Amino acid sequence: MPRRPRSPGRPRTAALSAVLALLLVPVLAACGGTGAAAGGAATLKWTSTYFPAHWDPVVSGSGAQFRELALVYASLTRVDEKGEAVPDLAESWEYDDEGDEITFHLRPGLKFSDGEPVDAAAVKAAVERAQRQQNSALHGDLTSIESVEADGLDAVFHLTQVDYQIPQLLGERVLQIASPKAAKSPAELDQNPVGAGPFVITQLIPGTKAVLEKNPDYWDAEHIHIENVELTSAPDTSTVVSGLRTGVYNFADLDPSQAGSAKKAGLDVFVQPGYNASNISLNVNKAPFDDDRVADAVRYAVNRQEFVDKLTFGYGETTDQPFPKGYVAYDPESENAYPHDPAKARKLLAEAGHRAGDIELDLVIPAEDPAAEIVQSQLAAVGITVNIKIDKNWATPFFAKDLTFSLYSTTGRDSAVQTLTAHFGPDGPLNLSSPYEPAGFEAAVAEVRRTPLDDPHYAETLQAATRAGLRSKALVFTYSSPNLFAKSPSVSGLPKNPAHLNWTGVTIGDTR
Template sequence: MPRRRSRPSVVLAALVAALALVLSACAGSGSTAAGGGSATLKWASSYFPTHWDPVVSGSGAQFRELALVYASLTRTDEKGNAVPDLAESWKYNSTGDEVTFHLRPELKFSDGTPVNAAAVKAAIERAKTQKNSALFGDLTSIKSVTTKGELDVVVQLTQTDYQIPLLLGQRVLQIASPKAAADPTTLDQKPVGAGPFIVTQLIPGTKAVLKRNPDYWDAKNIHIDKVELISAPDAATVVSGLQTGVYNFADITPSNATAAKAAGLDVFVQPGFNASNISLNVNKAPFNNPKVVDAVRYAVNRKEFVEKLGFGYGEATDQPFPKDYIAYDPQSADKYPYDPAKSKQLLAEAGYQPGKIKLTLVIPDAQPAAEIVQSQLAAVGITVDIKVDKNWATPFFAKELTLSLYGTTGRDSAVQTLTAHFGPDGPLNLSSPYQPAGFDTAIAKVRQTSPDSPEYASVLQAATRTGLASNALIFTYSSPNLLAKSKSISALPANPGHIDWTGVKVS
């Protein structure tokens, strides 16, 4: 046990600390950011980037870490609306199939290359054409990009699409220096952007050290001088690391949230678009029989997922959107309630006796959700064998699997979320090229409707309703992003799915 200090020594230590604070205040300019590196964010991340080239990294959870380095044309506010980032404004033509983004003047990347229209054009074209791009499927609405002067980027579209300002934000278009991106392999380990921080050291897969970027367009509102981004150890040790000051910020699991609160840490429940689902391939038996699909729908007890996996966080869901989000469709709520008796009846009508259907559930790693699915389907007479395959992504995205599980962090554009799940080329649609009837038409109508239109919500919800008719996905539960921080870090903006360091201070 640590040795106890006498009361006089405690008082003396307090006086010394107080004197140090006074001297520090006299020497500085009143801003933590001006104190020469005193404000350090020590972030333990479970999503430490595998790739630092945003084109290769894609729009998954790692975009939050890459947003330290890279800025985008737009970003989202607390309501999920597109707001200016590198682009200070944008304007559509009269037919909605062309949008011009006007960039902020006199910006530059951290290597000194100007942030201009040519750089943005190069970034979009690279995301569409680079061989190992994970983003090309997100940009199918973009036909071509031209420039007009130094600061205007003109994006020509294949169709009327008012979703583009939402699309070209942090998740999909983090813009790298074209000079650095000329060698994508080097960029992948030496990132160069125009974001709030600059990488000064990078140990692949382990640690990144970043310093404040004085040339960032909103540098006056970035009060953190240094970031130490560390690949988090196992979840059980993250809370103790936060307690001891090894870290002062970390993403945590629901099972660790109670321990984090008990340790006196702030637990930030960040709103998001996370949703987990059971993915079915309707091109393979037995899911080519709609009655079998419905039988699985009625066999799913969503509350069990929440009770066993949520630890007081999250909720049952049958949609990819949270209930308070504009794209959530109230008419589709609880369309397939838990009803194992009805599930058994449908299987019998489809000609399957108990035990007749035997399935292999392929997942990337051992996870309790798979055991819940196995148990719930066993209760209605479907046998499920769980197979863990670390290379699961290859057969999943090749649409070779019959049954799998998937969880997503959503997208800033609701249309992008819907097409990714239900579209014929959707990466999350295990049944490609299958899509529900009328889906293309419903999505086209959303694209043609401005988010400012009074009809936008109803048109968008109708598209969600059409997508949910898909036989390829059964949503189970949603959970927020949970972040634990020491009390030395001020409150974070509650932007859905994003970690925004604007205005955040480390005392």
């Protein structure tokens, strides 16, 4: 068995390379539909509440839809079950002595599903498009990259600063690589995705259904045992369990409210590890949150446990940070800095000159959300009136920083630093108060970037950056809901890669 590669965090480390040792998961007993198509081909029938609105990874790759897009697109790296970067399209990489340049060595002989070569020029084109395309959701994640130099199969990243986070950053979530030929027309790519991932789309009905087949040219096709994928948009959470039970689907995203009935139906219900966190977003550039006392009053008004009890059905947990407890970036010193204290919230509002009922806010959200009703109730208890407003085009004013008050849930990033900067940085897409950032945050993040991931002081340096970010008045973290899935027992277990769905080694039914 090949040795597992070292982290390439140290300057001039030996080039990281590996053949991932992949163990086939035993086939479990079939129940309901096996997913075997005509001729015995194994078919994954996945229904998702996160069916991609866009198939251009530059537009859609940063949200929960990256899991579906990963069927089509591969990336330079991916994460293993420890959340560490391991090879994907790049078979190895190394930093220079200063830590401000990193070279990725691509696997030879790879091609996109349109026949174009997977080379350094394709990587360069992908980075530049993510940085420059007007509707890119990724440009804020790539600020450490100044330029990319393409030399055959070697992609040399010249960085704006020392940054040892790059291998973790450039995984499935932030840089899924499309064929540069297809990406010349982003609108066409959006409807006809072309990547170098494990599957190729053969039919796409926008917003409804995608049919895919195994990509024989995928670099690890030997360990992909699923022949076909039928991905559909879940019509309603209440219908998912019945569809799984009758074999219409054999894999599904699952709402926590359906977990009990799924278990009673004999389905496998499991939690895939992740970095999910929900928050209340405040715009401190707008009244009344331009007064720190009002922002803090909201913090003390929030009862996090109520979100968990009412929304997660025993599967979630409270959080006051963008990371779960036990994760390397979670800062124990910041835990419970703002405990539930309605009396203190009312006192702060009074000190700011507000009587009960003085403040009336519009809470703008994209769709009905019971979390909004909890926020409405909890703030009413301290004298703040909240009107819930649904705007289906919510993303436009949110990312333009035009809203005053909103809710947001994130799936995090594989790089903890990118999670921090997305929330607290001056250009962070999740920072409704841009360009505001808390004092000391920029310096703390720069120190983390300069610290190799295998440095003995990395954890404490990272937690200090989390602590600096949490001084922000712009975000109130509430709870974490898990990545919850259900499947027919005919689908074998998935690797426990945090936040990702990895189909390597997964089997369906009897595929002999």
